Amino acid sequence: MQLIFDGHLDLAMQALVYERDQRLTVAEIRGRERADNPSERGRCTLSFDELRAARAGVVVSTIFIRCKPGVDPNRVILREDADYPCPTMAHANGQMQVSYYKLMEELGELRFITSKGELATHLELWEESDDPVKDKLPIGMIMMMEGADPIYRVDQTAGWYEQGLRCISLAHFGNSRFGCGTTTASEGDGPLTELGKELLVEMDRLGIVLDLSHLSDMSIAEATEIYQGPLIATHSNCRRIADTSRQMTDVQIKKVIDRGGVVGAVLCVSMIRGDFDRKMPHDVSIRELADHVVRVCDLAGNTDHVGFGTDMDGGFGADWIPTEVDTYRDLQKFAEVLSGRGFSDEDIAKFYHENWSRFWLKHLPG
Numbered sequence: 297m298q299l300i301f302d303g304h305l306d307l308a309m310q311a312l313v314y315e316r317d318q319r320l321t322v323a324e325i326r327g328r329e330r331a332d333n334p335s336e337r338g339r340c341t342l343s344f345d346e347l348r349a350a351r352a353g354v355v356v357s358t359i360f361i362r363c364k365p366g367v368d369p370n371r372v373i374l375r376e377d378a379d380y381p382c383p384t385m386a387h388a389n390g391q392m393q394v395s396y397y398k399l400m401e402e403l404g405e406l407r408f409i410t411s412k413g414e415l416a417t418h419l420e421l422w423e424e425s426d427d428p429v430k431d432k433l434p435i436g437m438i439m440m441m442e443g444a445d446p447i448y449r450v451d452q453t454a455g456w457y458e459q460g461l462r463c464i465s466l467a468h469f470g471n472s473r474f475g476c477g478t479t480t481a482s483e484g485d486g487p488l489t490e491l492g493k494e495l496l497v498e499m500d501r502l503g504i505v506l507d508l509s510h511l512s513d514m515s516i517a518e519a520t521e522i523y524q525g526p527l528i529a530t531h532s533n534c535r536r537i538a539d540t541s542r543q544m545t546d547v548q549i550k551k552v553i554d555r556g557g558v559v560g561a562v563l564c565v566s567m568i569r570g571d572f573d574r575k576m577p578h579d580v581s582i583r584e585l586a587d588h589v590v591r592v593c594d595l596a597g598n599t600d601h602v603g604f605g606t607d608m609d610g611g612f613g614a615d616w617i618p619t620e621v622d623t624y625r626d627l628q629k630f631a632e633v634l635s636g637r638g639f640s641d642e643d644i645a646k647f648y649h650e651n652w653s654r655f656w657l658k659h660l661p662g
């Protein structure tokens with residue numbers, strides 16, 4: 297079984313917005329939710345024990361809460377709605393997610409990874425264990441912010457860093473106070489804001505990694521000029537295969553590769569094949585995900601710059617991932633697919649965990 301390093305999960309959002317107790321099993325969480333709910337309820341794919349059983353020893357997990365000034369304060373409040381009309385509220389909700397992670401660390405479920413040394417020790421712990429569920433190993437977590445909306449003032453970024461924040465993406469879908477995020481369709485582009493440019497300079501100063509996922513083409517072009525540090529795409533597929541603005545162009549992928557970064561392959565089927573009707577059952581196979589992985593490797597000329605960035609349960613569930621995958625542990629099946637595409641055992645280990653491990657062992661502080 298491969299050790300998995302997942303470049304993108306929204307564990308706190310799933311707990312605090314979807315109200316999922318990640319300490320339960322997948323079957324228990326599914327049992328508490330109605331499968332006919334319009335969102336992906338009843339079809340979760342992961343929990344802490346499921347991640348352990350899948351041998352997911354390290355994940356990058358988000359603080360994810362949005363500020364959308366256009367949100368109607370009079371709307372019916374849906375608890376799964378992560379949009380707040382004012383950045384003060386996004387800030388406080390972001391802090392709530394940090395607080396969730398800290399509590400989960402106290403309970404032995406998670407372990408914050410904030411330095412090279414912590415990551416190296418943590419990887420050894422997982423490599424030595426034959427049964428992470430029985431040993432109740434903590435899941436290593438590098439904390440990132442998906443969309444910078446919780447950063448109220450740029451001079452507070454150092455405070456977030458102190459709390460363990462090591463990576464930021466500037467925008468989620470649509471415009472943010474920092475720049476332009478992609479939309480789900482092919483339109484949607486725009487520049488960075490002045491605040492976004494200031495934040496990039498501060499991220500460079502602090503050594504916070506920039507995640508390009510979700511950022512629009514124009515904003516990526518500007519951001520990669522201003523920001524001089526390492527680039528990653530925690531969860532993006534290839535636009536040449538799935539033609540939506542949410543995926544990365546070959547030129548953007550090459551920018552990540554040139555700065556030694558990694559692109560995380562996403563399990564969401566509309567990011568594997570491109571947009572199609574969500575109400576219809578699909579037949580997307582994990583073999584199609586391999587097309588994206590192979591393309592990144594072709595662009596790099598090696599197998600060093602791609603890994604998982606599954607985003608599983610981050611707005612979609614078991615019905616919107618490839619048909620061979622029901623719960624998180626089924627990701628182990630992908631090794632055989634990669635082998636069929638000519639990947640050696642060494643290449644497969646690089647994809648599952650070594651590429652992300654190498655990146656973070658280099659770019660976390662000493």
Ligand SMILES: [Zn+2]
Binds near residue numbers: 442510531610
């Ligand atoms: Zn996302």
